[in-house]
Amino acid sequence: MRKLFAVLLALCLACSMAACAGGNTSSTSSTSTTSESTVAEDSSVAEESSAAEDSSASEESEASEAATGDATVLSYEEYMAAELNTEVTIQAYVQAKQSYYAEQGTATVYLQDQDGGYFAYDMACTQEEYDAMTEGTCIQVSGFKSEWSGEIEIMDGQLDQIVEGDTFVAEPFDATSLLGTDELEQHQNEKVSFTGLTVAPSTDADGNEVAFLYNYDGSGTQGDDVYFNVSYNNQTFSFVVESYLCDSESEVYKAVEALEVGQTIDCEGFLYWYEGANPHITSVTVTG
Numbered sequence: 001m002r003k004l005f006a007v008l009l010a011l012c013l014a015c016s017m018a019a020c021a022g023g024n025t026s027s028t029s030s031t032s033t034t035s036e037s038t039v040a041e042d043s044s045v046a047e048e049s050s051a052a053e054d055s056s057a058s059e060e061s062e063a064s065e066a067a068t069g070d071a072t073v074l075s076y077e078e079y080m081a082a083e084l085n086t087e088v089t090i091q092a093y094v095q096a097k098q099s100y101y102a103e104q105g106t107a108t109v110y111l112q113d114q115d116g117g118y119f120a121y122d123m124a125c126t127q128e129e130y131d132a133m134t135e136g137t138c139i140q141v142s143g144f145k146s147e148w149s150g151e152i153e154i155m156d157g158q159l160d161q162i163v164e165g166d167t168f169v170a171e172p173f174d175a176t177s178l179l180g181t182d183e184l185e186q187h188q189n190e191k192v193s194f195t196g197l198t199v200a201p202s203t204d205a206d207g208n209e210v211a212f213l214y215n216y217d218g219s220g221t222q223g224d225d226v227y228f229n230v231s232y233n234n235q236t237f238s239f240v241v242e243s244y245l246c247d248s249e250s251e252v253y254k255a256v257e258a259l260e261v262g263q264t265i266d267c268e269g270f271l272y273w274y275e276g277a278n279p280h281i282t283s284v285t286v287t288g
Contacts, residue, residue: 071142071160076115080152082145088154089142092118093168095191096270096282098244100130108244109133110189110270110280111141112170117189118154119272125159133159136167151273152188172268179277180235188273195266196287199259200229200236211259216240223248226256230265239267242280255284264288 071089074082082088092111100107104122107130111118120141125133133139143157172193178184179194201209204218212228214220216238226241246252259265269281 073140076113076118079118079145080116084145084147086145087142088145089140089160090118090154091138091140091163093170094133094135094137094139095170096135096245097130097133098242099247100127102127107133109139109141110191111139112190113168117170117187117191117270119151119189119270120154120157123154123157123159129159129162132162136169138163138165138167149274150185150276175271176232179232179237184271184277185273188271190271191268192271192279193266193268194230194232194279197230197232197265197267199261199263199265200231201261202227202229209261211261211263212256222257226253228256228259230267237277239269239279239281240272241282245280246282252282252284255286256281259284259286 071087073089073091076090079088079090090111092113094109095112095117096110098108101122104124105126106122106124109120109123111120118141120143123141123143139162140160141154141157142160143154146153146155170191172191173187174195175184175187175192176194176196178187199211202211202213202218204210204213210218212226214222214224214226216225216227223243225243228239229236230239231237241250241253241256243253248254264287266285266287267279267281268283269279272278272280
């Protein structure tokens, strides 16, 4: 009986251990299955996230390319080196603009970057775009590099886009000492200043010596461009207040109308070129 009892006890213990072992195997199998499922789900989520990021980056890149177009944006050096009558695209900052020509949907804009100045003549843009082009705003312009009586400009141009981001307003370059030199032309279309100039006489239609003329030949009336002569180092130069840039109500227009021959003045403006230096003046101060 004791032997039989011992045998039965041993059998019971063996069955119990087998049951436990089976339970552990089932539990391990279940845990393994759950872990594999979690890894698969994590992998799937990671792949979907990566795909979404790649798609987003691709869309942003395409949007950027669409905004700038296929044109290559030229540096100032590349722009100046480009052949005349070739298509060019530049990005520069608005320094000033002439009045909007609604009938044509155009405006003439004075532009500059840290390397040089540009003159965009009759650039196509909407009224809304024109209003948004405040001083310092960066814009992209495409057109044809042209020359007219020595003035390098962008003709038949259009506003491609207003470039969001930084702004830039140039400080006037003091070009006084360069008046009458070949070096002055290197600063064409830049914002410039001149100091210590003497108001020289102009001759009107009746042969009278006057301090200024309406139109270059005196044929105009108030509201037209105002021309005046200045002398420096025994040379005489013709300056002009463009009425589309600074109209008859502007301070500079009225200041020129009040000039007297022999006065000493300082000026600021943009170094436009017409058969030589013919700055578009935006400020005149009488100093003596």
